Structure formats: structure tokens, C-alpha cells
Amino acid sequence: MNRNKRVHNIHHHHHEAVCCFVPDDVFEQVIRDGTREERDKAVHMLKISERLRSQRHFITTIDPKRFGIGGHTERRRVVYDMHNIGDDNLLPGDPVRYEDSTDTGDSDADKCFNYTGSVYDFYHQIFSRNSLDGEGMVLHSSVNFDETLDNAFWNGRQMTYGNGGGGSMKEGRLTDLVVVAHELTHGVTQYEANLAYSGQPGGLNESMSDVFAIMCDQWINKQTVNDSHWLIGKDIMVRGEALRSMKNPGSANPGDRQVSHVRDYREGMGPHQCSGIPNKAFYTACIKLGGNSYESIGKIWYIALKDRLSQYSQFQDAANHTYTIAGEIFSEGGKEQKAVASGWSEVGVEATKPTMEDIIVERKKLLSKIDARLGR
């Protein structure tokens, strides 16, 4: 490989802190053979690369108690900058924003930090939940992951956000509130029901992220169920109005293939495709009842996620549990329970009280949770 091509890689940046994944030996060769300007840039990139590596080592080797992974009684956020490096092995990256620091000037880092705080507040104030694990874990988020990546994801430990601008999504919109809330809720789901990520449990997993994201949006914007647009990722897509519509699944953009009725569910369907079914059930229940989603139907869904659903729960289980919870925390046969039944009926699932088998599954779930807490 010739040197000019390698040097070109380093020159091909949008701004100084942006880089692509380049092996260190390339930087070293540029430092040895490049012009003065090339050498300066290469030294800078090498320092970033080394810093990212040491950060990762630090994060993965420190004593969780000393670093404060959990146990806090207030929100703790750290936002990291990946400097457009798309290497998962280098996550979380360069820490740029903490609770007691000021704005970084990087729009995605600051938006991510602020909206992560909003989502923490939402869970704390509405559901008395202290962070993703309920025990005050620090919220780690990395921004500027990869170049023009149209994606954000939860990797089991932290949130990671691309910049967009890759053709399907607009630039700088992946750190919008609803996306941040969607990703954080994947963390909540992992610590609670731990729904599997395929089949109907996968659809429920994805739906929970949309359900709590839209409730957070409504809470922040002081919207009733009738005020809300019920769109996930509004104005993010280059073509279409949103990523998904909870009101009309399958209609949000030209590539949206969400289904909204169990008759259209097929084995092998992706979690984002069949999540339209529970999304529409939640939307319908909220509209039937009116008022604020997070004060009634949302509380029912939260209890289901936290205490009733488990790894292999199906849509029928979700319907039965939410129906039962509505009777328990509001009133048997009351308007909340009727709204929940209507919501599920709209998507072809008739809610009933859980059977003895369902209760056994719940007990097994409880035991496995206790085992997990005890590290068995």
C-alpha cells in the first residue's frame, strides 16, 4: 500500500477531532515519512487512539464500587466521544461530559447528556425508578460512533449513537429525546423482564422501548394522549415522517413494514416489525382512557415490565398481565381495565386473567431474579 493513500485517509476528515479507524502503524509511518502538517495530525490521532484504549481498559478493570457503577441516589451520567471511530472494541471512548461539567460544544454530546437526564427524571418521578437497574447505575453513553452511521444501539452495558447522515436518516437527530429514551428503555427491559430479542418477546422488547419513549416525550412536552403525535423518531428520516407510528404502524416511512394485528404476525418477523402489534394495543388503550398516558395505562405497562413479563412472554401473556394489573391497581371491571382490554382486542388479542400456568411462569421468573441477584 502506498504512503499517499494512507496519508489521504488521515486528511479525509470533516474536522480535526474526526477520524476513521486507522491502525496505529499507519500513523507511525506518517509520523516517520509525512510532511510536517501530516505528522502533526498523525501525532494527534495517535494520542486519541491511545487515550481511547486506556479509557476502555480503565472502565473494564476498575472496581465497580469505587468507580460508582451503582448505588447512587441521584442521576449520574457520563457522555463519551468516539471521534467517529466505529470500533466496538474501543467503546465507550473519550469521556467529555459529566454531571458537574459544562457544555462540550458538540451538539450530539450535549443533547445526549441533557436528554439522558430527562429520561432519568421521567423514570424517577413517574415510576420511582432509580436509573436503568433501579439501583442508581451510572448512565454511560457514547456519541459520534462511526462515520455517518444511521443507527443507535444498546450493547448490554451502555447507549451508543451514530451521527446519521448516511442516506436514510438526517444528521444530528439520533440524539433526539425519543431515540435516547428508546435506547435507555432497552436497558430497563434488560434489568427487568429481560425479554428475548426474537419472535413475540422481541416484539414486546422493542415495543416497550417505543412505549416508554413516547410517554417520556408526552411527559416532557406536557401532552395528553390526544395531543401527542404518537411518532417514534419524528422528522429523523430523510424520507417519511418518522421511524414508526404507534397510531398507524406501517405508515411512518416508505420502508416501514410494521404490522398492527396478530393475524399478520409470522415466525421469523423482526422485533421492529411485530412491535407494531403491542404498540397499537398501548396506543388504543391510552386513547380509550384519555388523559396522561404515564399516569394510568403507562403505570400498568411498567408493572408488567418490572414484575410480570419474562424472557419468553408472548403477546397473549402481555395482554393477560396488563389486564390483571389494571384490575389490581385501579378497579376490577373499571375503566382502566376496559381500556386495556379494548387496546389488545384492537390488535386481535383477547385479554383474560392469567392461567395457573402463567402464575407458575411468574414464580419461576421471581426465583430466577433472586438467583441472579444472589449471583447464582
Add this chain to the structure above:
Amino acid sequence: MKIYYEQSGGLAGIDINTMVNTDSLPSDEVNKLQALVNKADFFSLNSVSSPPEMGADYFHYRITVEMEDNQNGQKKKHALEIYDPVPAQLKPLIKYLRSKAMD
């Protein structure tokens, strides 16, 4: 050389796909694509990776490369079905194919 690319999942859950045939590409782009396939060491990559045990909104890929084997002149073919996070050396090829699928 022909490359078939399918991507699903991600936050959006939208499927995209493309087929790139080097017969219809200018020679400099053919060279670029060949270099990306070589850099990925594509034919040595494991065909299947398991879905990640934790996490959500990752991409899922199906990538097939068909090309003439320089050593014996016969066609060779290798297909991958893998999930993020993918091997680092494969990322530039995925980035190229993704941009083609978005054209």
C-alpha cells in the same frame, strides 16, 4: 465479481439491499471494491455469527461474494450471515455496500 448485500434491524428496523456487479463498474471502482474484499479477508470470515447475547437495535447482515478464483480460474463463493458488532476489517466493505444500497 458479484456482491449481494442485505441489511436489516437497527433502530429503524428497515431492510435495505443491493447487488453490485463489477462488470458494470468503472475500473477504478472495481479496484477499490476488490481492495475492500481483500482487506476484509472475506473468504476467511466465519459464515455465521450468533446474535449478540445482550443488546438491542444492532444490524443484521447477509453478504455473499461470488468471484473468479485467480489460482484455478473457477468461480468461488462465500456467504455470511452475521450481526453487529462485525469484525473491524469488514466495516469498510459494509460501509461501501450500504452506501450503494442507499443510492
